[in-house]
Amino acid sequence: MPVDPVFAADLARDLDPEDYARVLRLFRQDVVQLSETITRAAAAGDDTGFRRAAHGLAGAAGAVGAKALETACRIVMSPRAVIADPNASAREIADLVAATLLDITAALARVEGQ
Amino acid sequence: MSEDAPGRVLIVEDQQAQAELARLFIGGLGYEARIASSAAQAHDIALEWRPDGILLDIELPDYNGLELLSRLRAAGVDAVVVVVTASASMELAKQAIRAGAEDYVVKPYNRDRLGVTLRNALEKRTLSRTRRALESALDDTQTRLEAAKAQLGKTSYAGFVGASPKMRAVYDTLQGVxxxxxxxxxxxxxxxxxxxxxxxxxxxxxxxxxxxxxxxxxxxxxxxxxxxxxxxxxxxxxxxxxxxxxxxxxxxxxxxxxxxxxxxxxxxxxxxxxxxxxxxxxxxxxxxxxxxxxxxxxxxxxxxxxxxxxxxxxxxxxxxxxxxxxxLPPLRDRSEDVLLLARHFLAQFAREERKGFTGFSAEAEMMLLAYPWPGNVRQLQNVVRNIVVLNAGPVVEAGMIPAPVNRGGAVPPPRPALVAAPVVAPVVPPVAAPIVIPPAPVAEEPVAPPLPVEPVAPVLVAPAPVVFAPAPAAPAAPAPAATLRVDPEQEILPLAEMERRMVLAALARTGNDIPRAASLLEVNPSTIYRKMLQWRKDGLIPAESRR
The missing domain is CATH 3.40.50.300 (P-loop containing nucleotide triphosphate hydrolases)
Known part of the structure; x- marks a missing residue:
C-alpha cells in the first residue's frame, strides 16, 4: 500500500480537513516536480542533483505517510549508496510516485467531499 | 520566550508540503511561524524577524543548513535551532548540534513529536537567558545589596503600607517580577x-x-x-x-x-x-x-x-x-502592621475630612491590635474612616471605636489562610508603641507575676505545679518535652488561670514587651493583647495606665 493508512489517519486527525487537503495538494505538486527532476538528473548523469531531489522526495513522501516511496528515495539519496543504473532507479521511483499519487488523489477526494 | 508569550519560529524547508505541514503544526502549538524555502532567504528573514526558534532542514537548494547555522551565529542570531533530519543523515544532525543546534527531529514527525522537541529547545533557551540575566545581575551585587538595605527599612511600597516580614516578601516579589x-x-x-x-x-x-x-x-x-x-x-x-x-x-x-x-x-x-x-x-x-x-x-x-x-x-x-x-497575607498574620496602617489611614482621612486627629490612645490601639480583622486592610480602612467622620479628635479614644472592633476578639474565627504562607524568618519586630502594664519586678529572679490581683504562686519557678526546667542561657528557646518536671503533689489550677499566669510572667520577664513575650510563648502578639483586654474587662488585671 503506497500510503500508510495509519499514518494518514493520524495526520488527518491532527489537522483541520481544509489544512489536510492543502498539504495533500502541495505534496502532489512537489512530488511530480521532484520526480521529473530525478528523471532529468539520472538522464544527465547529475549525481548530486539526483540525490538532492531524492532527499526532497523522501521528505515529502514521509510527511504524508508514503512509506514505500520514502524508503526507495532514502536508499538512493545516501552518499554511500552505489547506484548502478540511475535511469532504472528513476523509473522505479516514478512508478512509486504514480502509485502514491493514486492514493493521495483518492484521499484528497474523500477530504474534499466531506 | 516564556510559556505565556508564544514565540516565533522560522521554518527553513524547500519542500512546500513539508514546510506547510510544519507551519500548521507549529501554528497549532501557538507559535508564530514563517517559512523560508532557501538558506539565503532564511538568513535574511532571521536577521530581520529575529525568531526565537528555527526549524532547519539541512538539505537546501542553495547552501546547506550547517553553513546557514554558522552564518546566523556569526551574524548574532541567537535563535534556538532544531535540525530536521532524515534518519539517513543522522551524522549531519550530530554535526549540526556540535555547530550550535539545540536538538534534532527525525522525519517524518508528527505534531506531538515536533511540539515536544521545539518546546524543550525553546525552554532551554529561556533558561539559558535567565541564567545570563542572573549572572549579569550578580555582577551588580553592590547595587543590589544597597537596594535590599533600602527595602528592609521600608514601611510602605507601591501603595502598600506595612513593615512586617510577610509584606517585605510581597514587596520583593512585586519588585522582582x-x-x-x-x-x-x-x-x-x-x-x-x-x-x-x-x-x-x-x-x-x-x-x-x-x-x-x-x-x-x-x-x-x-x-x-x-x-x-x-x-x-x-x-x-x-x-x-x-x-x-x-x-x-x-x-x-x-x-x-x-x-x-x-x-x-x-x-x-x-x-x-x-x-x-x-x-x-x-x-x-x-x-x-x-x-x-x-x-x-x-x-x-x-x-x-x-x-x-x-x-x-x-x-x-x-x-x-x-x-x-x-x-497577600491576611492582616491577622501581620498584626505588627495594624498600627502602622491605622495611623496611615488616620492621617489620610483626617487630611481629607479636615479633622485634627493626631493619633490613637493606648486603649484604642490595644483594641485595634486585639481584633483579628477578618475583612483585612479594607475593614481597618473603613473603621478608621468611620472614626474620623463621626468624631472630632484630636486623639482616637477607645469609646470612638465602632463595633465589632470594640468587642475585642469576640468575632467569628477568621478563615484559614488560602495557601501556605511564604517562608519568612520567625521574627517579631517590636511594635512601635507596646502596651504598658503596671510596673513589674524585673531585676531579680524568680520573677513574680506583675499584677498581683490575687495571691498566686510564681509560675516559672518551684513550687508551681508544672515547671519548665530553668534554662537561663537561652530563656527564649522552647522547652522540649524531656525537660518537663511534673510534681503530682502540687496544687492543680484551672488551665485558664495557668495561661494567665504564664502570660503575665512572660511579660514580666520581658519588661512588658508584648512582642517579645509573644515570641517566648510562641503565640501571636495580638493573642496577648486580646487576652489582656478580656482579663481587664473581667477584672482579673487592673485597668491599664497610659503610656
Missing part, C-alpha cells in the same frame, strides 16, 4: 489588596504608559463576559447595535487584570486559555482573529488548586496563568 511579562497569579483574602498589587505591577512595569484594564469576572453576568473580554461586532447578538472593543484589545501593550478569576465559567475559561496561549482572539460575532500583546495578572480569594481539583477551574489554564504566584 514587575519588569517581566510573566503572568502573575495573586491570591489572598478579600480586602488584602489584590487589585492594588496588580496596579503596582503595572505601574512598575515597562507597560506603565499603556492601559491597565481591570475586569471583575465575578461581577459580570456570564452571558456578557465573553463580550466584555473580547468585545463584539455589531449584530453579534440582540442589543449589539454597534461594534464594541473588549478588555483584551483595550489592554494591548498593557496589563489585563482578571479579578475573581475563579468565578469565570468553564466555557469562558476555554476561550481565555486560547487567548493566553496565542495572544489572539475573535470578538463575539466575528471570525477575524486579532492579535494583541497583553500581560496577564489575575487574582482570586479562593485556593486555585482546590478549584482545579474540584473541576471548577481548568488545569491547563491554571498552569498557564500560575507562573508567578503572589500571596
Amino acid at each position: 514587575a519588569a517581566s511579562k510573566a503572568s502573575v497569579f495573586i491570591t489572598g483574602e478579600s480586602g488584602t489588596g489584590k487589585e492594588l498589587a496588580a496596579e503596582a505591577l503595572h505601574k512598575m512595569s515597562p507597560r506603565t504608559n499603556r492601559t491597565f484594564v481591570p475586569l471583575n469576572c465575578g461581577a459580570i453576568p456570564r452571558d456578557l463576559l465573553e463580550s466584555e473580554v473580547f468585545g463584539h461586532i455589531k449584530g453579534a447578538f440582540t442589543g449589539a447595535t454597534t461594534d464594541r472593543v473588549g478588555a483584551a484589545k483595550l489592554a494591548d501593550g498593557g496589563t489585563l487584570f482578571l479579578d475573581e478569576i475563579g468565578e469565570m465559567p468553564l466555557e469562558m475559561q476555554v476561550k481565555l486559555l486560547r487567548f493566553v496561549q496565542t495572544g489572539t482572539f475573535s470578538p463575539v460575532g466575528s471570525s477575524k482573529l486579532e492579535k494583541v500583546d497583553v500581560r496577564f495578572v489575575c487574582a482570586t480569594n479562593r485556593d486555585p488548586l482546590l478549584e482545579v481539583e474540584a473541576g471548577r477551574f481548568r488545569e491547563d489554564l491554571y498552569y498557564r496563568l500560575y507562573v508567578v504566584p503572589l500571596e
Whole structure:
C-alpha cells in the first residue's frame, strides 16, 4: 500500500480537513516536480542533483505517510549508496510516485467531499 | 520566550508540503511561524524577524543548513535551532548540534513529536537567558545589596503600607517580577489588596504608559463576559447595535487584570486559555482573529488548586496563568502592621475630612491590635474612616471605636489562610508603641507575676505545679518535652488561670514587651493583647495606665 493508512489517519486527525487537503495538494505538486527532476538528473548523469531531489522526495513522501516511496528515495539519496543504473532507479521511483499519487488523489477526494 | 508569550519560529524547508505541514503544526502549538524555502532567504528573514526558534532542514537548494547555522551565529542570531533530519543523515544532525543546534527531529514527525522537541529547545533557551540575566545581575551585587538595605527599612511600597516580614516578601516579589511579562497569579483574602498589587505591577512595569484594564469576572453576568473580554461586532447578538472593543484589545501593550478569576465559567475559561496561549482572539460575532500583546495578572480569594481539583477551574489554564504566584497575607498574620496602617489611614482621612486627629490612645490601639480583622486592610480602612467622620479628635479614644472592633476578639474565627504562607524568618519586630502594664519586678529572679490581683504562686519557678526546667542561657528557646518536671503533689489550677499566669510572667520577664513575650510563648502578639483586654474587662488585671 503506497500510503500508510495509519499514518494518514493520524495526520488527518491532527489537522483541520481544509489544512489536510492543502498539504495533500502541495505534496502532489512537489512530488511530480521532484520526480521529473530525478528523471532529468539520472538522464544527465547529475549525481548530486539526483540525490538532492531524492532527499526532497523522501521528505515529502514521509510527511504524508508514503512509506514505500520514502524508503526507495532514502536508499538512493545516501552518499554511500552505489547506484548502478540511475535511469532504472528513476523509473522505479516514478512508478512509486504514480502509485502514491493514486492514493493521495483518492484521499484528497474523500477530504474534499466531506 | 516564556510559556505565556508564544514565540516565533522560522521554518527553513524547500519542500512546500513539508514546510506547510510544519507551519500548521507549529501554528497549532501557538507559535508564530514563517517559512523560508532557501538558506539565503532564511538568513535574511532571521536577521530581520529575529525568531526565537528555527526549524532547519539541512538539505537546501542553495547552501546547506550547517553553513546557514554558522552564518546566523556569526551574524548574532541567537535563535534556538532544531535540525530536521532524515534518519539517513543522522551524522549531519550530530554535526549540526556540535555547530550550535539545540536538538534534532527525525522525519517524518508528527505534531506531538515536533511540539515536544521545539518546546524543550525553546525552554532551554529561556533558561539559558535567565541564567545570563542572573549572572549579569550578580555582577551588580553592590547595587543590589544597597537596594535590599533600602527595602528592609521600608514601611510602605507601591501603595502598600506595612513593615512586617510577610509584606517585605510581597514587596520583593512585586519588585522582582514587575519588569517581566510573566503572568502573575495573586491570591489572598478579600480586602488584602489584590487589585492594588496588580496596579503596582503595572505601574512598575515597562507597560506603565499603556492601559491597565481591570475586569471583575465575578461581577459580570456570564452571558456578557465573553463580550466584555473580547468585545463584539455589531449584530453579534440582540442589543449589539454597534461594534464594541473588549478588555483584551483595550489592554494591548498593557496589563489585563482578571479579578475573581475563579468565578469565570468553564466555557469562558476555554476561550481565555486560547487567548493566553496565542495572544489572539475573535470578538463575539466575528471570525477575524486579532492579535494583541497583553500581560496577564489575575487574582482570586479562593485556593486555585482546590478549584482545579474540584473541576471548577481548568488545569491547563491554571498552569498557564500560575507562573508567578503572589500571596497577600491576611492582616491577622501581620498584626505588627495594624498600627502602622491605622495611623496611615488616620492621617489620610483626617487630611481629607479636615479633622485634627493626631493619633490613637493606648486603649484604642490595644483594641485595634486585639481584633483579628477578618475583612483585612479594607475593614481597618473603613473603621478608621468611620472614626474620623463621626468624631472630632484630636486623639482616637477607645469609646470612638465602632463595633465589632470594640468587642475585642469576640468575632467569628477568621478563615484559614488560602495557601501556605511564604517562608519568612520567625521574627517579631517590636511594635512601635507596646502596651504598658503596671510596673513589674524585673531585676531579680524568680520573677513574680506583675499584677498581683490575687495571691498566686510564681509560675516559672518551684513550687508551681508544672515547671519548665530553668534554662537561663537561652530563656527564649522552647522547652522540649524531656525537660518537663511534673510534681503530682502540687496544687492543680484551672488551665485558664495557668495561661494567665504564664502570660503575665512572660511579660514580666520581658519588661512588658508584648512582642517579645509573644515570641517566648510562641503565640501571636495580638493573642496577648486580646487576652489582656478580656482579663481587664473581667477584672482579673487592673485597668491599664497610659503610656
